[in-house]
Amino acid sequence: MTSNFVQNGEFRAIAAGSFETGIIEAMAEWCDALHGGTSLEDAFAHLAIGFGAEAALLVRTNMTDFRPTRIAVWDRRSASTSSPLTSSFADGCFGRPLARPRPGSIWLASTHEDDAGETPDPALANWQDRRGLTEFAALVLTGGPPVRDHIELHFTNPVPGPVQAAFAAVMPTMARTWASRQVGLVARTALSNRAPRDTGQGKGPVGGSVLGITNPARLSRAEFRVCLLLSRGRSVLGVAEELAVSESTIRSHLRSIYAKTNTSNLAELVFRLLATTQDDDLSDRNCA
Structure with a gap:
């Protein structure tokens, strides 16, 4: 056959x-x-x-x-x-x-x-x-x-x-x-797979860290703090508790952040935030 x-x-x-x-x-x-x-x-x-x-x-x-x-x-x-x-x-x-x-x-x-x-x-x-x-x-x-x-x-x-x-x-x-x-394998592979598609498309920041000192995505202070906490492994609920606001408020910030960073969901945003993080750090986050 x-x-x-x-x-x-x-x-x-x-x-x-x-x-x-x-x-x-x-x-x-x-x-x-x-x-x-x-x-x-x-x-x-x-x-x-x-x-x-x-x-x-x-x-x-x-x-x-x-x-x-x-x-x-x-x-x-x-x-x-x-x-x-x-x-x-x-x-x-x-x-x-x-x-x-x-x-x-x-x-x-x-x-x-x-x-x-x-x-x-x-x-x-x-x-x-x-x-x-x-x-x-x-x-x-x-x-x-x-x-x-x-x-x-x-x-x-x-x-x-x-x-x-x-x-x-x-x-x-x-x-x-x-x-x-292996822990962190999904996050690293997804990051690698996204990089060529992001480069040169002209839709949001494609170079440097979203949390870089120049704030390339033009995040507001509240949006920046949300991204910072997400990059440290917090969940949406964890971010809301840390900032003492409602979960719906965080999701409202996220909608704005997605538009500014050319991402479409939380997973893509976290991958973008981790783009400049060392591989060893990835294993400490929930990205297995």
Whole structure:
């Protein structure tokens, strides 16, 4: 039995034995990356290629507001398409059933039955049409709360039997090794992944620290204090208690801070605030 996958813009068939060997090698690199032995982004790319995906996203979702944060992204055609992979589609596709998924579970869009009476978000279908893709899979690493971590894979063709079998075979190991990953790995990788996208886009401060002496984001005194406390590991509630104000007041400040710093949620803001912090300091914050 063979499985087709795209490499360097061309299709080539590989034997089942070679396919399995590629998955084993990618899994070994993935496990090594989770303990700091190699780059998580590189390991994630090799894993996506091994599965035969056209594009892939490693995502962390805050389960209180369902806002996703990209940890790592790989897209085979990122340099040649006007519609690169930039967004998470899992919640829009699978809806409420994905709110509390089982770690290690596998979700295929083609076999998902919506029994909650929800209308799927058309964003995935629209993007698939632009890219000529037909299948979407979500592989759950952690089910939350407070966060859900999962992998999203996009395919040109229906997922063949060997790939589905590979999903089932490796997901228990992937979920287990993810749970024991190196502290601070998610924060460092997300920071590294954001840096190229921020540079030169002309939307808010892209150089230097948000908390730098020149105050490049033009934060107010109250906003600056909020950012300072967040950079020291405080939660939103912790910041409110420290400043003796309501949590709603802090969230109002945050909306203004997001606009000034070109961030869209709390996770992205914290990553930006930690951008000039030493890696050793990251391990002391809740960014595992």
